Amino acid sequence: MVVGIVFSLVPILTYGQSAPEDSLMEMKRSPYLLLDRGLQYRITKSINSMYNFDFETAERDFQVIAYQYPNHPLPDFLMALSYWWRIEVDITNESYDDIFLAYIDRANEKAEALFDEDPTNKEAAFFLAAGYGFEGRLKAERKSWTGAAWAGKNALKYMELSRGEEEFNPELLLGDALFNYFSVWIPDNYPLLKPVMALFPKGNKDLGLEQLEQVATNAFYTRIEAMYFLFRLYASQEKKPYEALRISSYLHEKFPNNPYFHRSYARHLYTVGRWSEAVEESGEILKRIETGMTGYESNSGRYAAFYMAQYYERIGNRDEAKYYYLKTLSYGEESESQESGYYLHSLVQLGQIALEENQKALAKDYFKKVKKYAKRKHPAHQAARDFIKKNKL
Structure with missing residues (x-):
């Protein structure tokens, strides 16, 4: 892209x-x-x-x-x-x-x-x-x-x-x-x-x-187009997440119904560890998808559900984490984004949760999906291989 x-x-x-x-x-x-x-x-x-x-x-x-x-x-x-x-x-x-x-x-x-x-x-x-x-x-x-x-x-x-x-x-x-x-x-x-x-x-x-x-x-x-490119470059190429957050915050405030700016703002909040705000914005994105708001669709849902899952995993709420990782998969499949990082990482996390719940067959299915969609050099592919080998799946 x-x-x-x-x-x-x-x-x-x-x-x-x-x-x-x-x-x-x-x-x-x-x-x-x-x-x-x-x-x-x-x-x-x-x-x-x-x-x-x-x-x-x-x-x-x-x-x-x-x-x-x-x-x-x-x-x-x-x-x-x-x-x-x-x-x-x-x-x-x-x-x-x-x-x-x-x-x-x-x-x-x-x-x-x-x-x-x-x-x-x-x-x-x-x-x-x-x-x-x-x-x-x-x-x-x-x-x-x-x-x-x-x-x-x-x-x-x-x-x-x-x-x-x-x-x-x-x-x-x-x-x-x-x-x-x-x-x-x-x-x-x-x-x-x-x-x-x-x-x-x-x-x-x-x-x-x-x-x-x-x-x-x-x-x-x-002016706005330049800001769009700047926050993308600061986030991905220049490794300046706080600069990316500053710009995406402004754009979301000015254009609150723009789903691209909205999910970018949520992403940058997540990146810098402002968890409560990231969860609040992600929840709002998912709500807008459910109500059919213009431009809010599965691609934005994949982002938002993943941030929610990460938050609940972080605070130790396994059930909620599992729920939102599954939503990430659902949105990823709807948008045909099975090779995206969020989709693959969700599969790895769901496989790990299944292992913790002693559901080895389910865990194996998740890890096999990772190997199916991820390139061999992708970190998720390596993680899946390691889990399969370690747990003799």
Whole structure:
């Protein structure tokens, strides 16, 4: 999943701040629609609705913009962004891929028409960079490396062409930041992708992280997207869990109904050992899944149930721990995530509990499942083999 991020090399239109009230009075007109202050104010509210998973409200507003600006790429791009967040909650779910790509294609076609009319149109280049960046990102997630590389190169080309408009600079910096970080990180961690990355210029990982911080602090359109990447990098690559928690806490507070931000917040609470808060948030996630709240599904349930199980195991409540480990398995199977770490670790823990309860046949079944789904070098696979050998199962 992380590999796909490199192809999101371009600014992504996300809005995390409210425009000042007096901007409505000023209604300063720009030659570019994106920089129109009145429209910025209207779009801010719509995008905030989208981030909070109120897609009905957001998309109704996007349709109004489409009616007002039928030949501009902005409305179609916003609709694509709305479907991207449906994908982001569970990246393995491909049911939204076609409609997402259809909106991206329409946005690209309209941007290309503007660009053909005027090759100096920075806004058209901006949208083409963003559109190809998103396309590349999805194709990388789907392991379509050739298509991802092609889209990534187009994104970089148009990102370069969109430079020179001072008001766009904070937003364009996100593309630079992601490229600088991942163009170094991917070859170091995925040697097989070195030939693909050889197609791109060389980046600077430390500079990329610094640029992401700048975007998260200073940008208007791309501030929230930069925060999204920062907390992921701080949590997984940079080993700065408290920084990840700080950012995910802010995002969950601002967008409390966004399931991705919600489960990330719960995860970072769990990681730093703030158990009572992690349990509270995990319980709320499970409750929202049960009530069918938009975006809350089995993938988020797998996270939340695992944190609950870990907590009850920690305090010595075996029955509750077993209950939530079984829920983790159920959610993992529903989302076809049997190779995930939480699923495998739950199997190992359930096998160990079965041994403690003198249910050797059941324990053996759990450990055999671990060996079935885990790669041989995975710690869970090693643990299962050790338990089988030690207990002569």
